Amino acid sequence: MDISIHWIFLPHTDPEASLVFYRDALGFEVRKDVGNGTKRWITVGSPDQPGTSIVLHPATIEPGITADERRVITEMMAKGTYARIVLASKDIDNAFARARAGGAPVIQEPTVQPYGIRDCAVSDPAGNQIRIQELL
Numbered sequence: 001m002d003i004s005i006h007w008i009f010l011p012h013t014d015p016e017a018s019l020v021f022y023r024d025a026l027g028f029e030v031r032k033d034v035g036n037g038t039k040r041w042i043t044v045g046s047p048d049q050p051g052t053s054i055v056l057h058p059a060t061i062e063p064g065i066t067a068d069e070r071r072v073i074t075e076m077m078a079k080g081t082y083a084r085i086v087l088a089s090k091d092i093d094n095a096f097a098r099a100r101a102g103g104a105p106v107i108q109e110p111t112v113q114p115y116g117i118r119d120c121a122v123s124d125p126a127g128n129q130i131r132i133q134e135l136l
Contacts, residue, residue, distance in 0.1 A: 005052050007043075010083050010128050011059030011073070015040040017125035018056045025102020026087075026095075026130075028054070054085070059126075077127045080107075084129035086119075092134040096120045099130070110134075 012018040015038075022028045022044040031053055032043040038058050045053040059077065060070040076082035089095040092110050100106060104122035107129060112118045118134040 007053050007055050008085065009055045009057055010085060010124070011077060011126055012042070012056045012124075013059075013074075013077060013126045015042055015056065015058075018042060019044075021102060021104065021124050022054070022056065025099050025104055027098065080123055080127040080129055082127065084131065086131045086133060088133045088135045090135045092118060092120060092132055095132050096122070099132075104130070 019030065019033070019042050022042075023030055027046075028044040029047050030042065030044055032041070034041050039061060040058065042056040043053045044056065059073050059082070065073070073082060087095075096110050099122045104124065107121035107123060108119075110118060110120040119131055121129055121131045124130055
């Protein structure tokens, strides 16, 4: 089968804070930065994976979203329950230290899970959960 992941979308509430987090704290390269203000889309990705990107987008300006849905999305983002992504690193301790030094709120320090993986978790500026698993 010839299907791969090309883009994944994560919402942002502050494009500049998200840019700084993904570029500086996680080390992703900026591939596109379009729009301005609250209508700004930023595409980032790992330099080692040029075909896979994360599109950081304003979550609540999509057409067809009602005022009630905007409120729910905003509340869920504030609680950190709206979106998440799982990344991987050969050096989870360094990745965690870099994210923490970049100001990421810590959800979980690097830990061996009962199901056998070692991972950690932080939040991005919009409250999205960023889990990082260790590649063995």
